[in-house]
Amino acid sequence: MKYNFTDIEKRQQKLWEEKEIFRLDDRSASKPYYCLEMFPYPSGRIHMGHVRNYSIGDVIARFRKMRGFDVLHPMGWDAFGLPAENAAIKHGIHPAKWTYENIDYMRRQLKRMGLSYDWSRELATCDPEYYRWEQLFFIEMLEKGLVYTKKSKVNWCEQCQTVLANEQVEEGRCWRCDTEVEERELDGWFFRITAYAEELLEGCDHLKGWPEKVLIMQKNWIGKSIGAEITFPVKGKDQPIKVFTTRPDTLFGVTFMSLSPEHPMAMELAMGTDQEDNVRTFIEKWKRSLKSERYGETEKEGVFTGSFALHPVTGKEIPIFIANFVLMEYGTGAVMAVPAHDQRDFEFAKRYHLPIRLVILPRDSEIDPENMSEAWEGPGILVNSGHFDGMDNQEAKKAIVDFLEKEGKGTPKVTYRLRDWGISRQRYWGAPIPIVHCPNCGAVPVKKEDLPVKLPFDVEFDPKGRSPLPYLKSFYETTCPRCGADARRETDTMDTFVESSWYFARYICPDDKNRPLDKDRVDRWLPVDQYIGGIEHAILHLLYSRFFTRVLRDLGYLSASEPFDRLLTQGMVLKDGAKMSKSKGNVVDPNTMIERFGADTVRLFILFAAPPERDLEWSDRGVEGAHRFLQRIWRLVTDNLEDLKNVRGKEYSSPAQAASRHQALKKLRQKTHQTIGKVTQDIEERYHFNTAISAVMELANETASVLRRESASGDSIPEDALWPVVLEALETILLLLSPVVPHITAELWTLLGHERIISLEPWPEADKDAAKIDNVTIVVQIKGKVRGKVQVPAGASQEEVEAAAMEETNVKRHLEGKEIRKVIYVKDRLLNIVV
RNA sequence: GCCGAAGUGGCGGAAUUGGUAGACGCGCUAGAUUCAGGAUCUAGUGGGAGCUAUUCCCGUGGGAGUUCGAAUCUCCCCUUCGGCACCA
Incomplete structure (x- = not known):
């Protein structure tokens, strides 16, 4: 009988579908287990990365099912996004048509892989029945103060004609098309993820089933710094300048102050001084420079403002500089400069011949305060610091902040690197933001009973790539939900990461027409027991989902704080040592492989070739080997x-x-x-x-x-x-x-x-x-080198094994004329004789 | 620069807690079968030495150390990959 995999696979898949063996009744489950793989973007066809992701998930789901669990194993589509719009512009096909055709094709491909999904739960995020709930969340978050609008500097991608979140900018470039990101001032909607910064950080310590690597990346991204905010009065001005520092212990080492070129007081400080022109020139030059030029380690540059701050303790005059390396987005946009103990300040001080004042003396290494070659950033004892002299610098941090607080000159302060999540996208193919801009009432949310705000279908696409929504009267012309006046509908759509931040919850009750989530049902299944996907989402999707789960918890939709109990990040599929890509021409198409060898062979190979978290090198020979094994079976x-x-x-x-x-x-x-x-x-x-x-x-x-x-x-x-x-x-x-x-x-x-x-x-x-093994082979070592092996019954005593070992000719030979000093016996494993 | 992961035969990888390094697979070599190729089966396969023995030496990126014993633990260094990147 021949192994006709094509017929077999077709027949079995049909049988599973007919008998609905993977359909789950979530309400009657007694041993729930939720296994989930990251849902795909319907880009056209599946690639080997998908095959790997879904093969891993399928083994886990099927294994759990055989172990007696009621397994929830759903699949759906992350269906909003820019490629659909690009296809519309390029090929004149409507994004919806393009998306749904891709979904149909890819669904067939996934079915051919024989994956054990409960297809009755399938969802597509571009369905108004899905995103209507997201619009509801948006409004409820707005009511809770978790959504706000502001004009701000944003990352703009000219290619994609839209704004990007901080998380979507990689090395100053767009995560999707690699175009250099520009800065723009734009109105936009923000999710207050920073309100959850501490909770998201703290939660990392409880995610025992997550890879350490991902947790570290998340922690770094949140970037908590503990320090103090210190107020420096400005000579001749009423308004003081606040700085943030993590090193209050170095306060007495402050010899100047640095402000960001964007600091609101930057120009003001120079006004009327002889530095006015210099400062204006410097700021203007800085503003003209590209973000990429400011990015990374560039030469430290600055200019004196002509003004002085006063040291909060000593009262000494401190020159205020504008410096190119001070970020407006972090802390207060102003820093107290301690050149002796901060490398950046050190370089700046050297360049502009500013004094360097040593205040932390290391315990064991010598430092010559006159000839320092770099800043000392390590620990030590305080010197030149008034009555704090002699104190350990760690203790001094607290002591100095306490002192400042008593004097009303400073407070303890915690700062995060994490910024609020900008979700406005100037794109068409996304979920409309349910807001109406009224000339009288301002930004007013759409009434909940009027949801969903449906994305209109009859639109003309602009060859330049701009969203058609702001030009579509029938869409933007509306009336104010509050006062009834003529008003303009918001034409931005939501970041597609919003959809993927809660889809795992909707899979539990996709049939519920009355509410986004049925709490009773959802609470039985969340958190997801096992989540599987690529490491590229270590921050983006995984952080947003953690945030969203907490928001939904606080809105009363569910009880879980974390969405995913265990996380498996699978490695990439490589060919010839490089990631598969069209440009490199090293793509292996899953279709071809399945046709030639069958889905079983492809699954077997991909699971056998490497452990899941590691990168996997595709090997045609290896696939043949896997096929050969199945033939043998x-x-x-x-x-x-x-x-x-x-x-x-x-x-x-x-x-x-x-x-x-x-x-x-x-x-x-x-x-x-x-x-x-x-x-x-x-x-x-x-x-x-x-x-x-x-x-x-x-x-x-x-x-x-x-x-x-x-x-x-x-x-x-x-x-x-x-x-x-x-x-x-x-x-x-x-x-x-x-x-x-x-x-x-x-x-x-x-x-x-x-x-x-x-x-x-x-x-x-x-x-x-x-x-049970009844006879074991014991390795006999002499001074740690293998000299023989003996067969003994399992669980034999040291005496028995020693006796047997002494019979071994090779062992005897090596022991001849030597004195046995010590014998180490590891039961059922080895005997080491030390001579 | 900082943080993290990894480095094991010709290749993918195994060794779960410090206890026989190289399981399993690929490839390769020889043989069987076959008109031939392919497929299949059998045996072998880290390197070296060798009085061919139930042999010896070397060997997990490099160097030191701890230990009866180290791929595994500690320290230093090298390489590759990933993340962050002037975060005060």
């Missing part, structure tokens, strides 16, 4: 089908009895049950599918070798003993492999005469007695 069952089927009909020995009748069978049975243990552990605890698969390969090899020896040496093993043990081994192989290669195992399972679909079978349990 196929033959192993079909070549012996009659004998195997006979086992149940005839009065054969039970596997346990049969094993006791022949050594080779005992060994095979032992291997069978050991493999169950190993595979279960590898999948359940470690997600190391590669080693799980290799363990099954070993069992298959052992089974084949028993059969081969049997046929070669005639009838040394009685049939009624052989076949029960071989059948047990083969059925175990099928069950253990079924989450990985569901089609071939299902087919063979049926051929062996089983009525029930293999995916509905319980996961095998290892028989501890059968798996």
Whole structure:
């Protein structure tokens, strides 16, 4: 019988669909398990990254199901986004049509992979029935003060004709098209993610099932700094300048002050001084410079303002500079400069010949205050610091802030790097922001009962790429929900990351027409037990989802604080050492591979070639190898089908009895049950599918070798003993492999005469007695070098093993004339004799 | 610059807690089968030495250390990848 994977896969998939075996009734589940993979953007067709992502998720979902869990395993589409609009401009096809056609095609592709999704829960985020709820959240967040609008400097991508969030700018470039980002002043809507900064940071410590790497990236992104805000009076002015510092201990080392060129007082300080022209020139030059020129480590430059601040403790005059390296967005836009203990201030002081005043003396290294070559940023003892002298600098931080606070000159302060999430996009293909701009009332939310604000379909696309919405009268012309006056509808749409920040919750109740989330149902399933996706979302999507979950919790929609209990970040799929991409021409198309080898082979290869978190090198030879293995399994069952089927009909020995009748069978049975243990552990605890698969390969090899020896040496093993043990081994192989290669195992399972679909079978349990090893090989080392091996019964005492070891000729040879000083014995493993 | 991860045969990788380094697969070599190729099967496959023995030496990026014993722990260095990047 030939392994006709095309027919088999088609037939099995049809059967699963007809019998709805992966459909879940979430309300009657007694052992809920939520397995989720990041949903795809319907870009056209799936790529190997998707294949890997979904194969990993499918093994976990199928495994859990066989372990008796009620598995929620949904799939949907992250369907809003710019490529759809670009396609519209380029090919004249409507974004909706383009998107839904892609969804249809990609859904077929996913189905061909044999993934165990409950397709009845499928959703697309561009569906008004989906985004209407998001508009509702927006309004409720607005009511709670979690949404606000402001005019601000934003990241603008000219190519995409839209604003980008901070998280979407990578090295000063657009995350999507790599265009250099410009700065623009624009009105925009913001989600107050900073209100949750502390909670999001603190939450990282409880996400035990997340990779450390992702948590560190999130923590860094939130960027908490503990310090103080200190007020410096300005000589001859009423208004003081506030600075933020994490080093209040260095307060007495302040010799000047640096302001950002964007600081509101920058120009004012220079007015009327002889520095006025210099400062104006400097600021103007800075404003003209590109963001990319300011970015990174550029030469420190600045200009004196002509004004002086007064040291809050000593009252000494401190020159105020404008400096190119001071960021307006962080802290207060002004810094107290301590050149002796901050490298940037040090470089600046050197360049402009400003005094350097040492106030922290390191304990063990010598510093010559006259000839410092770099700032000392380490710990030490305070000097030149008035009555704080002699104090440890860590203690001094608190002491000085306490002192300033008492004097009314400073307060403890915590600052975060995280900025609020700008969600306005000047794009068409997104969820409309449910706001109306009224000349009398200002920005007014749409009435909840009027939701959704539907995205209009009959639009003309602008070849320059601008959104058509601001030009579409029928859309923007409206009346104020509050006063009824003629008003203009908001024409920006929401960042598509908003949709993906809560889709995992909607999958639980996609059928609910009356509310976004049914709390009772949602609370049973969230957080997601296992989430799987690419590392590229380490900050973006994963941070936004964590934020959104907390918002929904505080709006009363659900109880969870975290969306994802465990997170698995899979590595990339590479070809010839590089990420697959059209421009490099190293793309391997999943379709081609599935046609040539079948979905099972592709799944098997991709899971076998590397552990999931690591990058995976695509290898055509490796795929052939995976296919060969499946062929072997196929033959192993079909070549012996009659004998195997006979086992149940005839009065054969039970596997346990049969094993006791022949050594080779005992060994095979032992291997069978050991493999169950190993595979279960590898999948359940470690997600190391590669080693799980290799363990099954070993069992298959052992089974084949028993059969081969049997046929070669005639009838040394009685049939009624052989076949029960071989059948047990083969059925175990099928069950253990079924989450990985569901089609071939299902087919063979049926051929062996089983009525029930293999995916509905319980996961095998290892028989501890059968798996037990009775003889172990103990390594005998002499001074840590292997000199021999001895066979002893498992659990043998040190005396027994020593006695056996002394019989070994090679061991004897090495011990000759030497004195045994010490013997180390590790039970069932090794004996080390030290001479 | 800072933070993090990784470095093991010709290749992908294994070694879960410090205890036989190289499981499993790919590739390669030889043989069987075959008209041939492919497929399949069998045996071998880290390097070196060798009185061919149940042998010895070397070997997990490099160097030191801890230990009876280190791919695994500690310190220093090198390389690659990822993240952040003047965050006061």
